[in-house]
Amino acid sequence: MTQTDWPSKVTARVADALRARREELGLTAQDVADACSVLGYPIPRSVIANLENGRRASVGLAEILILAEVLGVPPITMLFPLGTAPTIEVLPGREVSMWDAVAWVTGESREEAMKAPAQTVLNMFREHGILVSVALLSRRMGEEKRREAALASDPEHRARFLGMVAEFDRIHARDIQALRDWRARMREQEVVPPALPDDFAYLESSESAQ
Structure with missing residues (x-):
């Protein structure tokens, strides 16, 4: 070759x-x-x-x-066509598994050589994405139970739904705080956090006011 x-x-x-x-x-x-x-x-x-x-x-x-x-x-x-072959020549003369090739490009490599500042930044962005997804989920679940409570005709059912709303609101508040803390940590590391979805745009406003 x-x-x-x-x-x-x-x-x-x-x-x-x-x-x-x-x-x-x-x-x-x-x-x-x-x-x-x-x-x-x-x-x-x-x-x-x-x-x-x-x-x-x-x-x-x-x-x-x-x-x-x-x-x-x-x-x-x-x-890197995943699923088409077990290995691939990722660099001249270097044959690795297909997934290892993908992981190298996406920064998911576990090799010590990849434990660099750039890897840390990638991991911070991945964690940020997870925190955003979790906060969106708890928000959506709270909204669904709030709608169910509004539509419930039976007082006991309504009370049960409202109890679930309160619980999801607590969970969502916790998720939002975790997201705030992570974005603050990113800034401490001089990393600019990614833009937030419209539902959480108010967080960016509060951050800029700090």
């Missing part, structure tokens, strides 16, 4: 993923090209055809991102 073979293999994987997904969606190369243009990064039909036919030796990162959006797939699956 020469160093020039490996880039060709990477390009071929992207081309295979493009062709398979395009055919799955029933799209023509022109359909894909038109959709790329709509997104603001034109990729001519001829380029798509040459890529799929192996006549194009390379593919750019910007092209992968645009094609992934058009095809409705995560960009990483165009580079």
